[in-house]
Amino acid sequence: MSRLAMFGGQTAVPERYKRITWPVVTQADKDAVLRVLETGGFTVGSRAETEISGLEREWAEFVGTRHAVAVSSGTSALGLALAALGVQPGDEVIVPALSFVASGLAPLYQLAVPVFADVQARTFNLDPADAAARVTPRTRAILPVHLHGLPADMDEITAIARKHDLLVVEDSAQAQGARYRDRMTGALGDIGVFSLNAEKSIPTCGEGGLMTMGEPDVAERCRSLRVLGEYTKTANREYVSRRLGWNHKPSAILAAFTRSQLARFSDYQARRDANVTRLLERLSELPGVNVPLVPRDRTHVWHILRVRFDPEAAGLSGVTAGRFRQALRRALRAEGVPVSQYQLMPLPGQPVFQEQLGYGAGYPWKLPGVTPQRYDISEYRQTLAIVEDSLTFRRVHLDPRAGPALDAYADAFCKVWEHLDRIDRLARSLSYEPPWSTTSS
Numbered sequence: 001m002s003r004l005a006m007f008g009g010q011t012a013v014p015e016r017y018k019r020i021t022w023p024v025v026t027q028a029d030k031d032a033v034l035r036v037l038e039t040g041g042f043t044v045g046s047r048a049e050t051e052i053s054g055l056e057r058e059w060a061e062f063v064g065t066r067h068a069v070a071v072s073s074g075t076s077a078l079g080l081a082l083a084a085l086g087v088q089p090g091d092e093v094i095v096p097a098l099s100f101v102a103s104g105l106a107p108l109y110q111l112a113v114p115v116f117a118d119v120q121a122r123t124f125n126l127d128p129a130d131a132a133a134r135v136t137p138r139t140r141a142i143l144p145v146h147l148h149g150l151p152a153d154m155d156e157i158t159a160i161a162r163k164h165d166l167l168v169v170e171d172s173a174q175a176q177g178a179r180y181r182d183r184m185t186g187a188l189g190d191i192g193v194f195s196l197n198a199e200k201s202i203p204t205c206g207e208g209g210l211m212t213m214g215e216p217d218v219a220e221r222c223r224s225l226r227v228l229g230e231y232t233k234t235a236n237r238e239y240v241s242r243r244l245g246w247n248h249k250p251s252a253i254l255a256a257f258t259r260s261q262l263a264r265f266s267d268y269q270a271r272r273d274a275n276v277t278r279l280l281e282r283l284s285e286l287p288g289v290n291v292p293l294v295p296r297d298r299t300h301v302w303h304i305l306r307v308r309f310d311p312e313a314a315g316l317s318g319v320t321a322g323r324f325r326q327a328l329r330r331a332l333r334a335e336g337v338p339v340s341q342y343q344l345m346p347l348p349g350q351p352v353f354q355e356q357l358g359y360g361a362g363y364p365w366k367l368p369g370v371t372p373q374r375y376d377i378s379e380y381r382q383t384l385a386i387v388e389d390s391l392t393f394r395r396v397h398l399d400p401r402a403g404p405a406l407d408a409y410a411d412a413f414c415k416v417w418e419h420l421d422r423i424d425r426l427a428r429s430l431s432y433e434p435p436w437s438t439t440s441s
């Protein structure tokens with residue numbers, strides 16, 4: 001039995017796997033970018049602009065919606081989606097407590113109030129029962145997130161929305177290309193939102209976002225909101241603002257890069273799926289490792305891979321899940337496994353929600369008639385447990401060439417599992433605070 005790397009043994013993961021990166025940039029991507037530089041047409045409304053409109057056409061076809069509108073980032077797309085659908089100041093928007101912070105910030109841009117609901121233990125997605133329990137007369141929209149690349153329970157969420165006449169904005173930033181019952185995420189709500197940030201599964205070489213929708217009026221409003229509220233029916237800009245808008249125009253160079261990546265997506269996804277499936281098969285054989293549940297009616301695109309750890313099932317008694325995770329994190333990272341924590345607290349625990357400063361002297365929370373929000377993180381029991389007892393892989397396994405590296409990570413897990421007695425001792429002796437308490441001031 002070889003010694004653990006954290007106690008001076010050889011690392012289980014060979015050095016060469018540290019060079020795996022994301023995104024993969026090919027000659028085709030470089031050619032796409034150069035083509036824009038040579039032909040001009042850099043932004044929305046430029047003469048001869050073909051890349052942004054081309055990406056929108058291809059993206060709508062990919063997702064299966066009538067329209068797609070490209071913007072400057074996923075975060076701006078979330079804000080514009082709520083604006084385009086007419087969410088009003090003081091409206092409540094239900095958001096899962098486990099997500100990237102942009103999902104929780106989006107309502108604030110419209111002076112709407114985020115109301116957080118807990119997630120499910122094995123899919124990490126919005127718990128429809130908890131979302132339904134948080135509907136009030138002020139609720140206007142639900143913002144389900146297809147977290148880590150797995151579609152949320154959209155039938156249940158759509159049923160809640162129908163019953164209470166709510167809008168649905170899908171945060172599909174992490175789930176490009178994921179399917180739910182033969183439809184693609186982004187085609188399941190009033191608007192679907194995507195991010196093209198360089199870390200996402202279909203990236204650009206920088207920042208970008210997209211919105212997808214079926215309604216032509218909604219598409220036109222989204223197009224208008226990204227160009228300062230102008231009409232966009234003709235190719236030329238009119239320079240007359242007809243509503244409050246922003247400058248969230250995307251760049252043609254970034255659009256060209258994404259078109260090139262989109263063309264390779266299904267090939268990359270097939271390889272990623274095979275690599276990740278092999279890793280999960282091996283991890284799920286280890287006692288105390290809980291791999292994500294993928295319900296049979298949907299696909300997972302593995303933007304992030306999260307595994308939970310259960311000390312009791314691993315045979316460690318009287319060790320808390322947080323300590324077990326912390327000891328495993330140290331041991332695995334020493335072996336060369338790039339595991340990390342994704343989200344250090346439930347979203348409502350982030351200072352922006354705890355302190356409720358918002359716009360001006362505390363809007364939207366100080367608007368007349370708004371129901372006070374306590375944002376008490378102890379209400380989010382599943383989210384707290386997940387944040388405390390799991391580790392994630394990010395980016396590295398997105399690389400379709402990462403198969404051998406993922407095999408080496410599985411070897412490293414097996415090695416660590418041969419030394420659970422040492423992990424047990426370390427878990428008991430290390431100084432430990434839950435992640436959310438170390439970040440609060």
Ligand SMILES: *Cc1c(COP(=O)(O)O)cnc(C)c1O
Nearest residue numbers: 073074075100102173174195197
């Ligand atoms: C990345 C991400 C966003 C924001 O996208 P950006 O393009 O980075 O602004 C929103 N929601 C989720 C769930 C994300 O992962």
